[in-house]
Amino acid sequence: MLKFISGRFVVVIAVALTLSFITFFLLNVAIDPAQAVAGEEAEALEIEQVRQQYGFDRPILIRYFEWFKAVLTGDLGISYYWNKPVGSLLLERAPETITLALMSVLVTIFIAIPLGICAAINPNSVIDRMCLGVAVSFQAIPNFWLGLVMIIIFSVTFPIFPVSGDKTYFHFILPSIVLGASSVPPVMRLMRTGLLDVMEADYIRTARSNGFFGRKLILNHAMRNALLPVVSVLAVQLGHKFGGSVITESVFSINGLGRLALESILGADIPTVQILVFVFAFTFLILNLLADILNAYLDPRLR
Amino acid sequence: MSYSLSINNLEISVKNLIGYKKIVSDFNLTLHPGRKLGIVGESGSGKTLSMLALTRLLPSQIEVTGGSIFFNNKNLNNMEKKEFHREFSGKKISMIFQEPMTALNPVYTIGKQLRQAFLIHNKGISKKLSEERARSMLDAVKLNRIEERMRQYPHQLSGGQRQRVLIALALINEPEILIADEPTTALDVTVQKEILELINELCLNFKMSLIFISHDLGVISKVSDEIIVMKDGKIIEEGLTKKILKSPKKDYTLGLLKCLWKLEKGNPSLYTDKKVPFIEVKNIKKEYQLPNRPFSKRKKLSAVEDVSFSVFKGDSVAIVGESGSGKTTIAKIINGLEYPDSGEILINNSPINKIDLFERARLIQPIFQDPYSTLNPNHTIGYVISRPLIIQKRFSSKEIYQNAIKMLKLVELPDTFFYRFPNQLSGGQRQRVSIARALILEPQLLICDEPTSALDVTIQDQILDLLENLKKKLSITIIIISHDISVVKYLSKRILVIKDGKIVESGFTKEVLENPQSSYTKELLSSVFRIFPPKRNFIN
Numbered sequence: 038m039l040k041f042i043s044g045r046f047v048v049v050i051a052v053a054l055t056l057s058f059i060t061f062f063l064l065n066v067a068i069d070p071a072q073a074v075a076g077e078e079a080e081a082l083e084i085e086q087v088r089q090q091y092g093f094d095r096p097i098l099i100r101y102f103e104w105f106k107a108v109l110t111g112d113l114g115i116s117y118y119w120n121k122p123v124g125s126l127l128l129e130r131a132p133e134t135i136t137l138a139l140m141s142v143l144v145t146i147f148i149a150i151p152l153g154i155c156a157a158i159n160p161n162s163v164i165d166r167m168c169l170g171v172a173v174s175f176q177a178i179p180n181f182w183l184g185l186v187m188i189i190i191f192s193v194t195f196p197i198f199p200v201s202g203d204k205t206y207f208h209f210i211l212p213s214i215v216l217g218a219s220s221v222p223p224v225m226r227l228m229r230t231g232l233l234d235v236m237e238a239d240y241i242r243t244a245r246s247n248g249f250f251g252r253k254l255i256l257n258h259a260m261r262n263a264l265l266p267v268v269s270v271l272a273v274q275l276g277h278k279f280g281g282s283v284i285t286e287s288v289f290s291i292n293g294l295g296r297l298a299l300e301s302i303l304g305a306d307i308p309t310v311q312i313l314v315f316v317f318a319f320t321f322l323i324l325n326l327l328a329d330i331l332n333a334y335l336d337p338r339l340r
Numbered sequence: 341m342s343y344s345l346s347i348n349n350l351e352i353s354v355k356n357l358i359g360y361k362k363i364v365s366d367f368n369l370t371l372h373p374g375r376k377l378g379i380v381g382e383s384g385s386g387k388t389l390s391m392l393a394l395t396r397l398l399p400s401q402i403e404v405t406g407g408s409i410f411f412n413n414k415n416l417n418n419m420e421k422k423e424f425h426r427e428f429s430g431k432k433i434s435m436i437f438q439e440p441m442t443a444l445n446p447v448y449t450i451g452k453q454l455r456q457a458f459l460i461h462n463k464g465i466s467k468k469l470s471e472e473r474a475r476s477m478l479d480a481v482k483l484n485r486i487e488e489r490m491r492q493y494p495h496q497l498s499g500g501q502r503q504r505v506l507i508a509l510a511l512i513n514e515p516e517i518l519i520a521d522e523p524t525t526a527l528d529v530t531v532q533k534e535i536l537e538l539i540n541e542l543c544l545n546f547k548m549s550l551i552f553i554s555h556d557l558g559v560i561s562k563v564s565d566e567i568i569v570m571k572d573g574k575i576i577e578e579g580l581t582k583k584i585l586k587s588p589k590k591d592y593t594l595g596l597l598k599c600l601w602k603l604e605k606g607n608p609s610l611y612t613d614k615k616v617p618f619i620e621v622k623n624i625k626k627e628y629q630l631p632n633r634p635f636s637k638r639k640k641l642s643a644v645e646d647v648s649f650s651v652f653k654g655d656s657v658a659i660v661g662e663s664g665s666g667k668t669t670i671a672k673i674i675n676g677l678e679y680p681d682s683g684e685i686l687i688n689n690s691p692i693n694k695i696d697l698f699e700r701a702r703l704i705q706p707i708f709q710d711p712y713s714t715l716n717p718n719h720t721i722g723y724v725i726s727r728p729l730i731i732q733k734r735f736s737s738k739e740i741y742q743n744a745i746k747m748l749k750l751v752e753l754p755d756t757f758f759y760r761f762p763n764q765l766s767g768g769q770r771q772r773v774s775i776a777r778a779l780i781l782e783p784q785l786l787i788c789d790e791p792t793s794a795l796d797v798t799i800q801d802q803i804l805d806l807l808e809n810l811k812k813k814l815s816i817t818i819i820i821i822s823h824d825i826s827v828v829k830y831l832s833k834r835i836l837v838i839k840d841g842k843i844v845e846s847g848f849t850k851e852v853l854e855n856p857q858s859s860y861t862k863e864l865l866s867s868v869f870r871i872f873p874p875k876r877n878f879i880n
Contacts, residue, residue: 239442245397246437247457247509248430250422257456261447336447337493 038340042330049322053315060314061101064307073305074117104311113312118304123312126297133203134293137216137286138278140209144217145224145274150267152221153228157263158255160233168229172222184215184288201290212289216282220274227270231263238262265336272328276321343412343432343516345371351406352389352398352573360405364390364573367407371517376543376550378564378581380557380596382796386573387553391519395435396424431461434510438522440503444494450505451490454478454512461513477508480545481538500531507538511546518543521553528662529823529867536562555796557596558869561585569593585871599801600871603826616653617689618817619674619785623648624683626669626841643669644680645841651785656811656818658832658849660825660864666841667821671789674819675706698732705778709790711770715762721748722758725776732781747776751806768799775806785817792827804830825868829853837861 071088072079079087088094107114113123156168191211192200198211235241236259244258283295294313301309333339350367353360364386371377381387392398394409394416409416411432416424437443445453454474459465471490478486481504494502503523510518520539524532540563543550552563560567560581567584569577569592577590588594626644644666651657661667672678674685676692685692687703695703705728708714715724726744729735735743745755751772762770771791778786791807792800808831811818822828828835828849835852837845837860845858856862 239437239439240445242397242437243443243506243509244445244457245425246395246429246435248425248428248460248513249456250425250429253460258445262445338446338495 041333045326045329049326052322053319056318057315058101060311062097064311065097068305068307070307073307114308116306116309118301118306123309126309130292130294130297133291134279134282134295136209137212137282137291137293138275140213141217141278142275144213145220149221149224150228153225154232156229157232172225175218176222180215180219180284181288183218184285187211187215203291212285212291216278216285224267224270227267231266232259235259235263261335265332268331269328272324276324279320280317345517346410349407350390350393352393352402353405354402366574371549373549376564378560378567379553379570380560380567381570382555385570387570388521391521391551391553395433396421430457430515431513432515433517434515435519436506436510436523438525440499440506440526443506444502446494450492454509457509458512477512481508499527500535503535514546516548518548519551524559530863533867539563557600558871562869596797599797603830617650618653620650620686621648622684624673624680626680643841647843649836651817651819654815654817656832658828658835659821659838660828660835661838662823665838667838668789671787671821675704675787676700702781703783704785704787705781705783707774707778707786707788707791710794711767711774714774715770717762721760721773724773725780728781743780747780751776767795768802771803788820790822807831
């Protein structure tokens with residue numbers, strides 16, 4: 038098991054390194070860093086001065102290794118746009134996004150898994166059709182619109198939840214539901230088809246012939262097998278929430294990493310964007326690794 | 341302990357758009373304690389369905405539409421499904437199935453699965469007691485290293501061991517009746533023999549009666565006192581096993597037996613000699629890399645170790661071995677689908693890797709085991725058969741069409757099949773199409789990898805006859821790969837017995853089978869259940 042994890046971890050590091058180089062390269066090609074620092078209306082001479090001063094005239098590989106060395110020592114650079122160390126920016130904004138992402142995945146789990154099981158137990162019944170209908174409509178509704186409608190209903194017409202902000206956990210309830218709703222359909226469908234497939238399996242027939250039926254059959258024999266694919270997808274969904282909550286954060290005015298990313302890109306803030314891309318990618322990889330470990334725990338064949 | 345089971349006029353139907361279509365009718369059976377009943381029939385005969393109806397495990401589209409099942413004067417058909425599973429499944433009637441590889445839950449340990457199966461009918465029993473019970477069952481099915489087995493997962497066991505665990509699972513609540521549905525079909529012959537002996541012994545020890553389902557009369561004859569023969573959803577003959585094997589009343593049963601007798605008699609036309617070496621296999625070795633794990637040494641699996649043999653023109657050579665012995669790897673190498681790590685193969689004295697691909701395709705053609713997956717479902721039969729000619733790019737479309745029709749005739753299929761699709765054909769017809777496809781290039785060598793293993797006995801018989809006729813007509817060289825010695829005996833002149841990638845014995849088929857030298861060949865032979873034709877026999 039330890040071997041398995043350490044092996045996967047090496048792969049994660051390798052992928053993350055490659056990714057950081059590609060983003061560094063692309064960003065420095067797409068945007069002239071000297072121009073970005075000097076400002077849009079700067080004169081050519083001014084830009085040239087900045088280029089000399091910041092060392093942007095040196096080869097890109099050397100600058101990458103310098104940046105990388107600094108990151109390893111904990112110095113993430115200084116944001117051109119915010120004029121603050123990128124590290125402290127991250128620390129400020131990360132908790133909001135982490136809270137939002139985790140809460141929205143909890144919403145997904147609590148809605149999608151029970152619905153999926155219900156649908157699978159009564160395939161092609163009214164319940165099944167209704168579950169699928171709910172799922173499809175959730176998927177079809179755009180996030181920002183659902184967010185606005187929820188605000189109008191639950192904050193304006195019936196003032197139960199605050200309109201926006203991120204001061205207490207209470208503030209996060211509406212945005213989590215909005216963000217979580219979008220992952221309900223894929224997870225629910227996977228749960229449904231997974232369980233349906235498992236119920237056809239030979240070992241379920243064996244369990245039936247041994248006298249298992251109803252709830253015991255599902256809990257003792259089918260559930261764990263059906264959950265295997267769901268775990269992987271949930272990890273991917275959680276990764277998406279970390280990097281992809283820009284719209285929800287904007288609608289509910291939550292100062293998280295999503296909005297930071299949006300603002301930094303608009304401000305051509307290379308150091309911040311660079312770090313953010315790396316953080317998002319790394320989180321994604323780590324989450325996938327965790328999902329693999331969890332799957333290996335659930336399924337002995339993978340160990 | 342006294343009970344009786346009687347099934348009267350059972351009728352099973354499949355629900356389709358129009359209504360119900362009967363697939364089993366007038367099924368009658370009575371079973372008394374300690375009796376052993378065999379049900380024999382080909383696939384689709386309804387033998388499994390009628391038993392699934394008894395154990396309430398029918399697939400959702402299929403229903404019992406008539407008749408009654410009485411167990412001690414209680415009509416099981418009127419019982420709620422839930423009640424049946426609570427009162428009967430595993431407790432009075434247990435069932436084991438064909439596929440031991442997939443019939444155990446992959447995510448739980450053997451110990452846990454046994455314990456749970458015990459607890460389902462014995463609520464509130466302590467963990468210690470249930471574990472004790474699980475251990476004693478593993479002991480009863482003669483598994484070794486029980487403590488270790490309790491903690492192992494199904495994928496860590498072999499097929500035979502898994503079938504033993506499944507038997508333990510089925511018997512843990514001491515049922516009165518055990519239904520075994522082709523429990524040994526997926527296993528190697530030597531393992532099959534052990535499992536059958538175990539089932540026989542457990543029936544005595546547990547005072548169970550047995551219903552044994554199989555397509556194989558040889559297997560059935562070893563485990564049953566009485567036999568029911570089924571065909572197309574009906575019982576066509578029943579009686580004592582001994583009687584039926586000696587003098588069957590129905591033509592169908594006689595036909596089944598004749599197929600087996602014929603294999604037993606062998607094939608005298610095989611023994612004519614021509615000594616022109618056609619293929620020489622010299623010292624080939626092949627290792628496979630096992631999936632890589634980080635930080636551990638790469639593991640290798642040696643599939644073929646230093647195998648040499650030669651095949652003469654017009655010869656028929658059989659390669660026999662159990663699964664994992666490397667026989668299929670050898671076939672793949674000769675076919676050019678795999679490359680040996682070392683050693684070489686000469687065809688007509690030139691090395692195989694020097695021969696151009698088109699040229700090689702005209703020399704060697706394969707026939708594979710599973711006719712269901714070897715034909716592309718999106719192409720017509722005509723296209724499937726003519727494809728090898730189309731690829732060669734030197735024939736006009738008229739020539740190709742004429743050739744394909746000729747091939748259909750050769751494998752005894754009607755011309756109209758040219759425009760059909762594979763899913764409209766039966767297994768035997770599909771295998772004929774694969775043979776036609778292999779023969780259209782007029783190859784000199786056919787490599788048949790288990791050509792009849794996926795087919796019913798009567799169909800197997802027809803395909804073997806076809807291959808035999810083609811061999812004579814086209815004077816083609818054949819390498820046949822099989823786990824089944826009787827098939828080999830019928831079709832091959834010489835035999836290579838292979839184990840763990842090495843040839844353990846070789847020679848003329850007749851001599852090897854009559855007087856085996858190596859202990860492995862002896863073991864293989866003793867594991868085959870043969871049915872001998874009676875002295876005054878029905879053939880000719």
